[in-house]
Amino acid sequence: MENGLKLWKVREWLEPLEAVCLILGIDANVMRVDVEEAPVGFGAVLVELQLSLLRYQDIKLENERGNIEPYEEIFTPYNISGFFDEKSLDPYNFVIRQSAIKAWVYAKGIESEYFSSLDNHVKTDVIARPEYQTKLMAIMYATIERYYGENYDPNDSDTAPKQTDVIGWIRKKYSLSEAKAKAVEKMTRPD
Numbered sequence: 001m002e003n004g005l006k007l008w009k010v011r012e013w014l015e016p017l018e019a020v021c022l023i024l025g026i027d028a029n030v031m032r033v034d035v036e037e038a039p040v041g042f043g044a045v046l047v048e049l050q051l052s053l054l055r056y057q058d059i060k061l062e063n064e065r066g067n068i069e070p071y072e073e074i075f076t077p078y079n080i081s082g083f084f085d086e087k088s089l090d091p092y093n094f095v096i097r098q099s100a101i102k103a104w105v106y107a108k109g110i111e112s113e114y115f116s117s118l119d120n121h122v123k124t125d126v127i128a129r130p131e132y133q134t135k136l137m138a139i140m141y142a143t144i145e146r147y148y149g150e151n152y153d154p155n156d157s158d159t160a161p162k163q164t165d166v167i168g169w170i171r172k173k174y175s176l177s178e179a180k181a182k183a184v185e186k187m188t189r190p191d
Contacts, residue, residue: 005114013095020046023105023112068138136184139174143188154190
């Protein structure tokens with residue numbers, strides 16, 4: 001692997017075009033200049049990544065409307081950061097955790113020297129989601145994403161949500177009974 005690619009390991013988040021470049025072993029800084037000279041396979045990998053991200057976006061919009069749908073594949077609000085709305089389906093207006101891209105590359109069976117070489121240089125704390133999810137499991141993941149995302153610091157008790165707030169939100173948003181809301185809240189609470 002080129003020395004220039006090793007420097008990308010210090011970044012936790014990547015833009016989609018940067019990810020495709022690194023999947024194919026290209027320094028993304030160089031590729032920004034010579035997009036016309038993209039190697040064979042560049043377009044195919046980019047389109048497949050865009051389709052996966054658009055599937056994620058569709059599910060996120062449905063969940064925001066109150067329809068509970070479990071996230072497919074690897075991409076979840078935990079490992080994608082960016083703005084989406086129904087009018088602007090721009091698949092470039094966000095960033096993705098490198099650990100999620102590595103998992104996506106592996107799941108798609110794509111050979112990538114760069115992502116195969118990632119080890120402890122990149123955070124790998126992606127929340128694992130099973131293929132099968134119940135409605136309560138999907139609500140649990142939505143609760144984790146809402147209350148224990150970027151603004152939560154396990155070392156700062158002031159960032160932890162109040163139990164009553166979490167239970168109240170679950171009951172209001174998903175029309176659950178008190179007992180089910182408490183069960184979901186208990187599963188989301190940090191150890």
